[in-house]
Amino acid sequence: MNDWTPKPIPTAALARLPLTPEEGFVLSRLDGATPVRHLTALTGLSPERIQSILARLLTLGAVLPPPTSAAPPPTPTPAASVPAAPPRAPGELSDAGEEEDTTEPEDEDAEAHAGTFRQLFERRLHPLPADERARLARESGEPELSALCFDPVPAVIHALLENTRLGLAHARLIARHHLNPVGLEALCGRAAFASDAGVRRWLVRNPQLPAGLFRRLWGGRRLMEQFKVVGHRDVPEGTRRTAREVMRSRFSTAPAEERVELILLTEGRVLGALMGLPVDGKTAALLCGRVYRSPLLIQNLARWSAAPPALIAHLLKQEAVRRQPQLRQLLQRHPNAPADARRGD
Template identity: 95%
Template sequence: MNDWTPKPIPTTALARLPLTPEEGFVLSRLDGATPVRHLTALTGLPPERIQTILARLLTLGAVHPPPTSVPPTPTPAPAASAPAMPPRTPEELPDAGEEEEDAGEPEDEGAEAHAGTFRQLFERRLHPLTADERARLARESGEPELSALCFDPVPAVIHALLENTRLGLAHARLIARHHLNPVGLEALCGRAAFASDAGVRRWLVRNPQLPAGLFRRLWGGRRLMEQFKVVGNRDVPEGTRRTAREVMRSRFSTAPAEERVELILLTEGRVLGALMGLPVDGKTAALLCGRVYRSPLLIQNLARWSAAPPALIAHLLKQEAVRRQPQLRQLLQRHPNAPADARRGD
């Protein structure tokens, strides 16, 4: 169900449907391109509430049913007074590959649970050896020495570890997290299987010694949303976040219009501050203008976006949420791209 992409039925007379404001809000967020798993980030509603509303929309004939599946069974709706969950922060937003990361967690947790023991073994018994002796052990040893040598700061030892046929993803993740030499990290990512592992990438991006060039190679082709996750992650060193911002801006300039719109909507416009000075093409503007906007935060961020196309400003001024909130209307009217007649109405 989380992989289903709900698509509204355009021929349905929506005005005649007995929709609650919440159901109408969720329906307005369905663009036929956003999967269910992203709707929580878009709406601020919990997953179980999303499922209930989608079941209701299916029953009313407002959306196409999932392919080769039956509509979900409606669950009891929460009390009307229950507050909706607030929109999640950028650090909490899902990104491409999140499922793969989750799948790797058990192995990661098992390795990290013994990390203190492995570090002690390295510091007390292995570190006193010469680098050449440690490299020889790295090529031949099994556990626990194999995991302990992942803490070695010498790149030559990491190269030797990579020649050990017993080395696996759990060891690669230890190296990605604890090895503090760019040369060793480059060697680790020379293995495609390690470089593509979500767990390795998760720790690499938090490693303060990750080279900017290596980040560009590994993240340059990733989806915009995944790049934004790095930009907004406070666990990532500032230097890497700056590089990620540059990579994201470069990728935004060439990404498909659908991906640009997805990034803006999923972040409630928070990303726009990092995209100052970057224009959008006509297709991106058209996609943005084809939506109903109910989120004050998203409208406010779009109103403060200097590159917002004139058509988008005019479209936002027509939204019910803007009509009801004078401060949003005034913010849009003062935008340099606001239509002349809108400015006169200020």
């Protein structure tokens, strides 16, 4: 890593970055030709402090990342504290109530870095009185700033939110690791944090997410995003239950096009959570205007008690149904099946 030559990003709006005087000083010494090993003599700072500042500059987008062959900075960065999502099984929906978020690469060492921040908090910061931790939360830079995101006391989270250095990476740490509903409410009081995909991703996995906060953040989102929360394996059951209620409520008022999108994209898997909810004529017409080839989708529609009679009749005409007797029998047994179909015609 000492052979890495940090290069500032010319297009970065440096004047708008929340840099400390020390970070600004180091950045001013980066000329694109001086390797890391020479920065200690150039700045008078320790090698450890140089690494910490470079990690911070990387996080803020002020310098270009090192070549892929080089190791990442040994000092953990706030951005690296967002763990990579677990691998998904084939066909599994992507994220917990979120659109696919591929704008930020996930660091393979994120868990280890988050563990470092937690260790710092538990060993050095947690023994301090809560009011002292709150003071540090308002004033500190890295690595204390990231370490205090693990504080369980809501007053410390409130203090962190007053720190001008606090960014999205810290908000994501709080969303994931803070286990007090009061602190999570405070975090989402910032619109920029509440609307961030990474923050929302970790909020729905946090067992202390209040149901009321979930309703406020997800109540107006698209049905497909709500369904992803309902079916995600890493979301606590309490939140999944709330998400199911929110989705059912929104399904009753959503546009017909959005209802149809939900049914088709999930291949009818969502219908089990929508039992007892009828559909309007436009939704039925849109469903009847399609050709159906997926046996799974046809099977789920055949088991949907609210399936309109016109849809059952339309499905019975599909080539996939004519080729598979078991699908035809399922549809013929549906209470809304045409009378002639129930007689086996």
